[in-house]
Amino acid sequence: MRSLTIAILGAFALILAACDLGPKSSFGFTLPDGNADYGQAYFVEFRCVDCHTVVGLEDELVAPEGIDPIMDVPLGGQTTRIATYGELVTSIINPSHKVSTQYRLSPAMEEEVSPMRNYNSIMTVDELIDIVAFVQEQYELKPYNRTVYRMY
Ligand code: HEC
Numbered sequence: 001m002r003s004l005t006i007a008i009l010g011a012f013a014l015i016l017a018a019c020d021l022g023p024k025s026s027f028g029f030t031l032p033d034g035n036a037d038y039g040q041a042y043f044v045e046f047r048c049v050d051c052h053t054v055v056g057l058e059d060e061l062v063a064p065e066g067i068d069p070i071m072d073v074p075l076g077g078q079t080t081r082i083a084t085y086g087e088l089v090t091s092i093i094n095p096s097h098k099v100s101t102q103y104r105l106s107p108a109m110e111e112e113v114s115p116m117r118n119y120n121s122i123m124t125v126d127e128l129i130d131i132v133a134f135v136q137e138q139y140e141l142k143p144y145n146r147t148v149y150r151m152y
Contacts, residue, residue: 026086031129039134042127046119054138071115076138083139088132093120 021027040061043049049063050070055077063069083091090097095114123131 029086031085031089031132034126034129034131034133036130036134036137038127039130039132042131043134046123046127046131047117048131051116054135056138075135077140078142079139080142082136082141085132085136088135089128091116092123092128092131 043052043054044061047063049061050067052073052075054061054075057076095116095118096112
């Protein structure tokens with residue numbers, strides 16, 4: 001019994017050590033719920049549409065007349081894991097945090113700087129949470145298909 005307790009405590013210690021709870025950890029970070037309808041309007045207003053299409057809303061969310069889209073990074077659609085609020089906020093306020101190699105403007109882009117615009121000094125927190133609520137709603141969890149084993 002005692003060794004079981006020690007084993008459980010040891011496992012907890014390992015789990016805690018594995019989580020990064022340093023001063024820069026996002027632990028404890030939450031946002032109030034946003035309004036996805038407002039978020040959709042902001043998505044066009046902030047011209048996210050210059051670079052993003054939204055799966056299922058390709059015809060509704062378009063760059064204003066006469067403006068050519070810069071690139072097409074699709075957001076939304078089916079996914080096996082919906083990005084958390086924290087991840088989505090990070091992709092908006094700190095897009096270079098995780099720049100996918102796919103979207104480097106050129107192979108010469110040594111520095112990992114996202115081509116995504118920086119909105120930090122023009123977007124209010126309310127606008128940010130509404131946009132995040134809207135973007136998050138666009139993802140749909142892919143149904144998990146069980147493997148069907150045939151009877152032999
Ligand atoms: C100038 C082009 C550009 C604009 C404008 C832009 N983005 Fe992006 N965005 C990108 C690129 C490129 C990526 C791919 C990740 C990377 O490499 O930076 C990206 C990634 C993202 C992601 C993460 C997607 C994922 O699958 O991880 C989100 C969310 C996002 N953008 C939201 C927005 C929102 C919201 C706006 C408007 C406020 C916006 N973007 C405006 C270029 C842009």
